[in-house]
Amino acid sequence: MGDDGVELTAYDSATETFLDYSEVKRVSPEIRRHGIEVLEVPKAWVLGSIDHRSSNFFRSGETPRIGVETLHYGEMRCYRTQIEGLLVSVNNKRRRVKPCLNAAEVIQHLTENVRSVYSGKNTSPRPSFQQELASFNIETTPGKPWGISSEDLLDVEVSMRWRRNLIQRCLKSNEVYMTLSSFPRLGLEEGSGVNHSQQYCDLQRSQHLSDDLISPHPRYQAVARYIPLRRGRKPEINLPIFRDENTPWPFHDPTVNDTLHDWTKDESVRNATLEKNHIYEDRVIVGASCSSLQITVQGKNVDEARTLYDQLIPVGPIMLALTAATPFFKGYLTDTDTRFPRVAAALDDRTPAELGEKPPTINQYGPIKPRFSSNSTYISQSSFLRPAYQDPHLAVNKPLKERLMAGGMDSLLATHFAHLFIRDPVVASTKDLTSFDPTATNHFDMLQSTNWNTVRFKPPPSQSPKETTGWRVEFRAMEVQVSDFENAAFAVTMVLLMRTILALNLNLYIPITKVEENMEMAHRRDAVLNQRFHFRKDVFSAATTGPVEDEYRLMTIDEIMNGSSSDGAFPGLIPLIKRYLSTLSLTPAARAKVGSYLSLISKRASGELWTAARWQREFVRGHPEYQRDSVLSEEVAFDLLKEVRRIAENGGEDLLRGW
Numbered sequence: 001m002g003d004d005g006v007e008l009t010a011y012d013s014a015t016e017t018f019l020d021y022s023e024v025k026r027v028s029p030e031i032r033r034h035g036i037e038v039l040e041v042p043k044a045w046v047l048g049s050i051d052h053r054s055s056n057f058f059r060s061g062e063t064p065r066i067g068v069e070t071l072h073y074g075e076m077r078c079y080r081t082q083i084e085g086l087l088v089s090v091n092n093k094r095r096r097v098k099p100c101l102n103a104a105e106v107i108q109h110l111t112e113n114v115r116s117v118y119s120g121k122n123t124s125p126r127p128s129f130q131q132e133l134a135s136f137n138i139e140t141t142p143g144k145p146w147g148i149s150s151e152d153l154l155d156v157e158v159s160m161r162w163r164r165n166l167i168q169r170c171l172k173s174n175e176v177y178m179t180l181s182s183f184p185r186l187g188l189e190e191g192s193g194v195n196h197s198q199q200y201c202d203l204q205r206s207q208h209l210s211d212d213l214i215s216p217h218p219r220y221q222a223v224a225r226y227i228p229l230r231r232g233r234k235p236e237i238n239l240p241i242f243r244d245e246n247t248p249w250p251f252h253d254p255t256v257n258d259t260l261h262d263w264t265k266d267e268s269v270r271n272a273t274l275e276k277n278h279i280y281e282d283r284v285i286v287g288a289s290c291s292s293l294q295i296t297v298q299g300k301n302v303d304e305a306r307t308l309y310d311q312l313i314p315v316g317p318i319m320l321a322l323t324a325a326t327p328f329f330k331g332y333l334t335d336t337d338t339r340f341p342r343v344a345a346a347l348d349d350r351t352p353a354e355l356g357e358k359p360p361t362i363n364q365y366g367p368i369k370p371r372f373s374s375n376s377t378y379i380s381q382s383s384f385l386r387p388a389y390q391d392p393h394l395a396v397n398k399p400l401k402e403r404l405m406a407g408g409m410d411s412l413l414a415t416h417f418a419h420l421f422i423r424d425p426v427v428a429s430t431k432d433l434t435s436f437d438p439t440a441t442n443h444f445d446m447l448q449s450t451n452w453n454t455v456r457f458k459p460p461p462s463q464s465p466k467e468t469t470g471w472r473v474e475f476r477a478m479e480v481q482v483s484d485f486e487n488a489a490f491a492v493t494m495v496l497l498m499r500t501i502l503a504l505n506l507n508l509y510i511p512i513t514k515v516e517e518n519m520e521m522a523h524r525r526d527a528v529l530n531q532r533f534h535f536r537k538d539v540f541s542a543a544t545t546g547p548v549e550d551e552y553r554l555m556t557i558d559e560i561m562n563g564s565s566s567d568g569a570f571p572g573l574i575p576l577i578k579r580y581l582s583t584l585s586l587t588p589a590a591r592a593k594v595g596s597y598l599s600l601i602s603k604r605a606s607g608e609l610w611t612a613a614r615w616q617r618e619f620v621r622g623h624p625e626y627q628r629d630s631v632l633s634e635e636v637a638f639d640l641l642k643e644v645r646r647i648a649e650n651g652g653e654d655l656l657r658g659w
Contacts (some may be wrong), residue, residue, distance in 0.1 A: 017430045018222040021229035024036040027433060028424040034443035039513040040407045056506060058080050081491045083160060084132065084139045084291035084480055085179040087171070088641060095638040099183050100175050101135035101212050107131055107138065108171040121632070133220045134289035135213055137169060138177065146563060148499070150391055150590035157488035161651070164484060176645055179480045179487065181339050182290045184328035185637050187281055188255065209283045211489060222427045224284050230349040230424065237286055237345040239518045242333035242525065247628040251277045255330065279332045287346025287372070290326065290339040291480040291489050295494050296458070298472045304380065304502065305471035309457045310380040311501045314508045314535065316454035316477035317518035318560055322604050325479040325612035333620065333630045336523045337613035338479060344372040344601070347452065349426065365422045372452040374519045376512060377416045383543040384507045391512040397421045452476070468491040475578050481612055482644050483652020489597035497573060506539045510552045523533045526614055529607050535560050561605035574602050598655055615659040616640060642649040
């Protein structure tokens, strides 16, 4: 699943009805209680003491399996990639592009097509395709497990291209599947191809966004309704506009119309919170339709998974900045480069108490971060972890924490889950509440999967045998890239970095508060070039007792990724990955392919190659029809997406020579 975080299951209208907000609010304590009970049964599952392979992962000749549908317990570092993209309708004659709102139908065709392709003698595992909250988004995952053998490393990019082609086969001649972080003119009627009249906007009650943009599945429809109802007002998405030579200043979003619709129960439609020099939007779909590249890795046991979870948290903002690919919002150039600010605001269901606007009452928490945010807890029992790294303002459901600790869970992990469980579920149905099975994880997942952090710690599904699925870590920070070469480069590099962390026993800890500051830096325009990030100075250091402030310093992303020999020498993450790679037996072809991946990321970090966000912005600014006014016109958007399509069809490896 994608940034919407809601698992899509078969829907039977005869047996399942989705609850309205008041009912979800009423049953939330019950769902939390059942979710915690899942964590308590059985005790061995919670404590995670089982390890089916006690030998070291890096022993000679062992090739762990990496996959999607089958993540074998004990076969360490199994990983999967999830790539999200969007469907685009193209009108070459009029030079127009718009979202193609038929993802549900396309997935039906894909199911039939995949069944046909993988029938008979073709026994290869089938890739999967997932519907998302937006009616023009599709998520893809591979069907076979991968390892780090030469064959598998070469297959990652091939698999991505194959899945793209499978989708394209099911589209009409004027439709294209693109791995874009967001549709650049979403929210403009002439640029979205949807009807903005009131009858088509009643679900979202949006000024700019038709309900047609939301998937027809009732679960997704319920999510779109619930978030603003819990919040008590519509989302308020304000992104700073990129100021160009002819941008009106001060800028006031001309698309905002406070009197567009007359919904008597929604005063916020007519009282939009609009910030000066910002672009405004008002609905969940703005964030839920953004696309990302996600990697899920399985450890050999819970300890290893907890270590990976912690060590990846400081890496999140760095990889977000390197993959920045979202420089547009509602047909304007923004002064931000990533999807994170808009997704966080669009999916923000915090009440006034949770926002810190008024004091919390009994059983309320506040102020707290939005659901879509950087992480708030470290959970490893490593000696590297110091209490001073933790969030000093962490909100915790204390009764649930005490209950978990009474059942044998250690304080760090109990604190982590008790923090996640301060939230309410964002959707619930009668089917969810019909019966409670302590061996099933649906109630736990209703809360776990809607805490959208950059890294997610995922216990094994308790209804599955232990030998099927183990402890996993999902890395969710990265933006999706326009080509399969880029997506494969970032996916493979992240997996190699994880293996390097474990093989070299790296220590990347910095305080959670500094990770949050890094996330704010990562959103900014050209962050790779212009911002410095807090990062640990000595990644080989053991546990320390001195001042925490002495353990990290501000570095450029070039220093973090490529290393530096001056101003406090730092080895660089890419040279460390290469050190680990030198221990592997790879074919010349595989070593060359991995080398090209690392080269792309190294050059992005140094600024020699642009991020996708900068390339898109500069493409627009260099277009002869652009008026230097921050406006992305339909004609310029058409030419931009035409070039995106060309790059994707060529594979993307030529990007090593520049855009």
